[in-house]
Amino acid sequence: MRLRHFWILWFLLTTTAAFAQQVEVEEFKFPASKNFVKIPFKLVHNLVVIPVNINNSKPLNFVVDTGVETSLLTQLGKFDSITLNNVRPLSLRGLGKGEGIKAMNSSGNRIHFSGIEAKGQQMLVLMENIFSLSTRLGVEIHGIIGYSLFKNFVVEIDYQNRVLTLFKPGTYPKKRLKKASRVPIFIEDAKPYVKAVITSEDGIKHPIRLVIDSGLSTTMLLYLPSIAALKIPQPNIEAYLGRGLNGEIHGRIGRVESLQLGSFLLKRPPASFPDSISIQHALNLKNRNGNLGADILQRFKVVMDYQNGQMFLTQNYKYGSPFYFNLSGLEIVTPIPGLNYYTVSDVLPNSASSKAGLIKGDALLTIDGVNCATKSLEEILSLFQSKPGRKLKLQVKRDSATIKTTLYLSDVI
Structure with missing residues (x-):
């Protein structure tokens, strides 16, 4: 990110933002006469990455993250620039230790890709590159897109063939669901939730409620204080689990005996157990027991239908593969x-x-x-x-x- 250019742009927009007219938010629109659009994606570290244009920018790489409500601009490359509209400062909170980070809220933007576009869109711009996604994923990552992509379409994520397809509601071909298993989901505060059951090493079954989080590259996070009688399995290791908006997330990693997701039983998946300080904000919400990540999702073709509260899973060639955890260390x-x-x-x-x-x-x-x-x-x-x-x-x-x-x-x- 060219900080000098970025800061100048910020001051110009905040100076004029008070006089700017509010731009009406539009939903994403399909090209004329089309009921679906296919978007080839890169699969990096289990994460779905698609090209997205913001206003008049060149294509930027965005991670598709079902756990994010508002699109985030996390980083610009050395030679990238972007014009944003109606910018004002704010602070963001999330997982991790610390007080959150400084950011900017920008409204009235045009987001477009693969012939689909929406005007009047809101974006959050992080003032520092806290996630370091580009260095960790090996390709330039500029941002994260989530709820705005899912709320008005039926979205099919074909991990095996690396194609994301958006369908107009009511047009998804039923024959594509012939081998699929339906799993109810619940949309709350722009996030999808699913009920599941984990079995611990002592044989006890624990019903849990998880955020479906395609931006989490591992299997799952479990918030230990929110799950009665669950203990961290043995053996386990201490590990750095990642970075949230509030800072680094530390905890332990061990295997649960199984995860029941709809009609599917996944055996011996690793689970990450963040320490209670890192997840204090999430624990205060009291509506979740953790996050379901992409190392689970990528074993299926996933169809998300927010409007009808349902997800369809069809196992792919990775379904039966064992869950390995960082064999090299x-x-x-x-x-x-x-x-x-x-x-x-x-x-x-x-x-x-x-x-x-x-x-x-x-x-x-x-x-x-x-x-x-x-x-x-x-x-x-x-x-x-x-x-x-x-x-x-x-x-x-x-x-x-x-x-x-x-x-x-x-x-x-």
């Missing part, structure tokens, strides 16, 4: 998004990578003799998540030295 980032250069940002204690002597700051050079510069981040992560027991020979750069080591993938939970 590495967290990998790309310091320059779009460039195939990868460094270690974190190493889990007692993991395969710590036993191999890898440390934070190491730059990956080769894996089994293959130059990492020829691989995308997704390909690198797939190698590190392939299967427990696999042996990978690595070369890394540490300061001015080249270090060789062998990594034996293992599941720490």
